[in-house]
Amino acid sequence: MPASSSFRRGVRDSILIFFAIGAFGVAFGVVAVDAGFAGWLAVLASLLIVSGAAQFAMAGLVATGAAPVLFAATGLGLRHLPMSATLARLIGPQPLRTRLRMAFILVDETFGLTVHAAAAGVDDVVAYKTGADLTLYSGWVTGTVVGALIGDAVDPAAAGLGALFGLMFLGLAAPLVRRRRDWVVVATAVGATLAATAVLPEAWRLTGAAGAAALIGAFFHE
Amino acid sequence: MSDLLLVLTVAAITFASRVAFLVRPRPAPEGLVGRFLDVFPLALFVAIATSELLTPAGSPEVTPALAAAVGGIAGAAIFRRALLGVLAVGAVSFYVVRALVG
Numbered sequence: 001m002p003a004s005s006s007f008r009r010g011v012r013d014s015i016l017i018f019f020a021i022g023a024f025g026v027a028f029g030v031v032a033v034d035a036g037f038a039g040w041l042a043v044l045a046s047l048l049i050v051s052g053a054a055q056f057a058m059a060g061l062v063a064t065g066a067a068p069v070l071f072a073a074t075g076l077g078l079r080h081l082p083m084s085a086t087l088a089r090l091i092g093p094q095p096l097r098t099r100l101r102m103a104f105i106l107v108d109e110t111f112g113l114t115v116h117a118a119a120a121g122v123d124d125v126v127a128y129k130t131g132a133d134l135t136l137y138s139g140w141v142t143g144t145v146v147g148a149l150i151g152d153a154v155d156p157a158a159a160g161l162g163a164l165f166g167l168m169f170l171g172l173a174a175p176l177v178r179r180r181r182d183w184v185v186v187a188t189a190v191g192a193t194l195a196a197t198a199v200l201p202e203a204w205r206l207t208g209a210a211g212a213a214a215l216i217g218a219f220f221h222e
Numbered sequence: 223m224s225d226l227l228l229v230l231t232v233a234a235i236t237f238a239s240r241v242a243f244l245v246r247p248r249p250a251p252e253g254l255v256g257r258f259l260d261v262f263p264l265a266l267f268v269a270i271a272t273s274e275l276l277t278p279a280g281s282p283e284v285t286p287a288l289a290a291a292v293g294g295i296a297g298a299a300i301f302r303r304a305l306l307g308v309l310a311v312g313a314v315s316f317y318v319v320r321a322l323v324g
Contacts, residue, residue, distance in 0.1 A: 016306060041225050048233035058232055066223040066231075073232045077239030082262040085243035089259075096245065103241035108270065115263055163290040163316045164309070166274025170291065171308035173267035174298040185261045189268035190276070197277045206273060210266040217261035218254050 006117075006124035010131025013117065017109050020164055021052075022139035022146075027161050028055055029147020035059040039148035046144035050105050050137065051076070052165075053206075075204045082214070083111050090118045090125050098126060105133040112172035119175075181220045189213035286323065290316035 025046060032042035037059065045055050057072040083106055091102060110132040114125060122128045177186060192209035200208050223231070275291035293315025294308045301307025 016309065020309075037225055041229055044226075045229045045232070048229065049236050051236050054232055054236050058228065062225070062228065066228055069228060070231060070235065073235045074239075077236050079266055080236070080239040081242055082259050083266075084240055086259050086263065088243050099244040100241065103244045104237065106240040106244075108266070112263065112267060160286070160313075160316055160320065162274050163287045164313060166271045166287065167290055167294045167309050167312040167316075168305075169267045169271040170275070170294040170298070170312065171305035173264055173271060174303035174305075174308055176264040176267070177303075181261065182264055185265050186268050189265045190272045193269045193272040194277065197273070206266065206269045209272075210262060210269040213265035213269065214258050214262040217265065218257035 004127070006122050006127040007131040009117070009122060010113070010128040010133075011135050012131075013113050014110065014132040014135040017113075017168060018135050018139040020168055021109065021136050022143035023159070023161055024052055024165065025140045025143020025145075026147035026150070027143075027159075028052065028059070029144040029149070030151060031056065031147075032059045032144075033148050033151055035062050037062070042148045043141065043144050046141045050107060050140065052107075052140075057202075072202070075201075075207055078207045079210060080106055083108075087111065087114065087129075090114065091129075092125075094126060102126065102129060105137055107133075107136065109168065109172070110136055112169075116172070116175050181217055184220050185213050185217035188216045286316050286320035289319035 028046065029039070029042050032045065032055070033039055037045070045058070049055050049058075053076045054073045057076060058069050061068045061072055084103065087102060087106060088099075091099075094102070110129055113132050114129045117128050118125050173186070177183060189209060192212045193205065196205040196209045271291070271294075275287045275294075290312045294312030296315075297307040297309070297311030298304075300311065
């Protein structure tokens with residue numbers, strides 16, 4: 001049955017990332033409690049927001065007030081717009097409930113896996129993404145619970161979680177590089193991110209760099 | 223603003239950005255917009271990877287994270303761009319270089 005096999009494939013493909021996401025969930029739980037959030041609020045954040053970038057920004061900026069947090073969340077959320085449009089194209093016509101479910105866990109990791117799987121010809125994109133979403137969601141929330149419980153016993157920097165996070169995205173990007181235009185996008189994204197680090201507020205760096213690189217890629221004709 | 227309200231507001235902002243194009247499907251964008259959407263995921267993934275691996279402390283510098291980037295690229299070349307290959311070679315490179323240089 002295509003749907004169940006696609007679901008299982010989504011689960012299988014995301015098992016490895018489950019552990020990385022779980023580790024980040026632990027890190028978030030630790031960081032959030034350290035930032036002053038109650039443990040149950042850290043878990044609630046992971047249950048409802050499901051965005052490592054937004055949640056880490058929230059924990060990092062909460063001491064400066066609500067406005068910087070909301071500004072950062074908006075800036076980080078902008079990158080979901082094109083992802084949302086891309087996913088809409090991939091899943092085609094679907095009931096509203098399915099589209100809301102697809103949107104709820106529209107995270108970089110499962111989006112990357114879904115784009116990759118769709119390009120590889122998976123039978124049922126919705127079932128595939130559902131399998132990947134549930135796997136990563138359970139890892140993220142479970143990790144947050146653990147992190148909130150163990151408090152500051154874990155040092156994310158000492159464990160090298162940042163590098164593993166970067167490697168995960170490098171791994172998601174690698175299969176998407178197929179044409180000369182893609183290399184232009186890669187080079188531009190690297191350069192734009194380095195430049196943005198120096199000139200843009202943190203909340204806008206990734207969105208600005210990715211937008212600039214994608215725009216140049218859109219103008220590039222093979 | 224209470225912490226609970228803050229969490230709920232961030233959740234609402236995040237969900238709104240995710241649902242924008244999904245809740246009211248529109249015709250697939252073509253032309254410049256379509257090409258932009260085609261390459262945006264790649265651009266975003268590379269931007270995040272660059273941010274974490276090349277500027278982990280907020281500025282470009284040689285760190286074990288850079289070794290992870292080189293290892294990850296080598297892993298992609300060796301294992302035909304498989305995610306596991308990128309993660310495995312990159313992670314080994316990271317921890318080995320960190321053990322060597324501290």
